[in-house]
Amino acid sequence: MLRALLMGSKRAFAISSRRRGLGRVVVLLGAVVLALGGCGKSGHGAATDSEKAGDVEILNSMLGQELTTVEAYRQVVPLLRGQARVVAAQFSGQDQAHVDALTKAIRGIGGETDAEVAELEEPAPKTREDALLLAYKMENASLSSALDANPHLETTAPRMLAPALAASHAQHVAALRQLLGVDLAASMPDAYETGEVPPPLPPRKRG
Numbered sequence: 001m002l003r004a005l006l007m008g009s010k011r012a013f014a015i016s017s018r019r020r021g022l023g024r025v026v027v028l029l030g031a032v033v034l035a036l037g038g039c040g041k042s043g044h045g046a047a048t049d050s051e052k053a054g055d056v057e058i059l060n061s062m063l064g065q066e067l068t069t070v071e072a073y074r075q076v077v078p079l080l081r082g083q084a085r086v087v088a089a090q091f092s093g094q095d096q097a098h099v100d101a102l103t104k105a106i107r108g109i110g111g112e113t114d115a116e117v118a119e120l121e122e123p124a125p126k127t128r129e130d131a132l133l134l135a136y137k138m139e140n141a142s143l144s145s146a147l148d149a150n151p152h153l154e155t156t157a158p159r160m161l162a163p164a165l166a167a168s169h170a171q172h173v174a175a176l177r178q179l180l181g182v183d184l185a186a187s188m189p190d191a192y193e194t195g196e197v198p199p200p201l202p203p204r205k206r207g
Contacts, residue, residue, distance in 0.1 A: 045110035051154035056111030058149045059158055062165070063102040064115035065145040069138040070095045071117045075124055079131040084179050088135060091172050095142070098165050105158050129180070136176045136199045143169035144195025166193075173197075 046052040073092035080088050106113050125131040146166035153159045170193040177187035182200045190197065 047110060049110075052109040052111070055109060055153050055155050055158050056106055058152055059102055059106045059111070060113060060115045062145050062149050062162070063099065063106070063113060064118060065142050066095055066098045066102060066165075067115055068118045068120070069142045070099060072120060072134055072138045076131040076135045079125055079128055081128075084128070084132070087175060087179065088131075091135070091139070091175075094168060094172075098142075098168065101161055101165075105161055108157060109155055132176060132180050133199055136173065136180065139169050139172040139176060140195045140197070142195075143173060143193060147195060169195075 046056045070092060073088060073095065077085060077088050077092060103113055120134075122134060122137075125134050143166055146162045146169060150159065150162040150166070153162060170189050173193065173195075174187050174189045177200050178184065180200050186200060
């Protein structure tokens with residue numbers, strides 16, 4: 001009985017900690033979106049400003065990846081049940097918020113959105129594990145996209161946005177590791193997540 005109570009407490013702590021972490025990222029992203037609201041006052045800056053034009057190109061690349069990740073979740077969520085489905089639906093909504101923020105950032109510096117959803121290389125998922133692996137891959141790709149973009153952005157608001165998106169995706173990746181079957185310690189993010197860490201092996205395939 002005591003062991004069951006302790007295990008339940010650990011699970012509750014892990015879920016509570018993850019929710020607090022996700023909440024902080026949402027607050028940070030919200031602050032960035034508010035900052036983006038003041039970016040459009042200079043008119044069509046990207047048409048005459050080479051730095052803004054370069055940022056528009058980078059932001060559109062990020063936007064394409066975020067759109068593709070959101071589209072992937074349309075295949076992922078229906079295959080999940082219980083807590084996994086709730087978490088995946090929440091991540092899909094947060095990634096849609098990323099799409100909205102990137103769209104606002106592009107327009108805020110006088111640019112136009114021209115990103116499109118990329119065709120997924122993998123066949124459509126058929127099982128719970130397939131779905132979680134697809135979500136993991138897409139979140140990793142979005143994390144890598146945000147990390148790659150950050151050092152090349154020149155204008156203030158986009159440079160604030162890229163790290164916020166990277167932090168959000170890093171937490172998504174960590175939570176997906178737990179859904180794929182590893183414990184809290186094994187699911188923790190690395191000190192410097194790169195978007196290239198492979199998914200954990202399911203317990204039955206280890207050893």
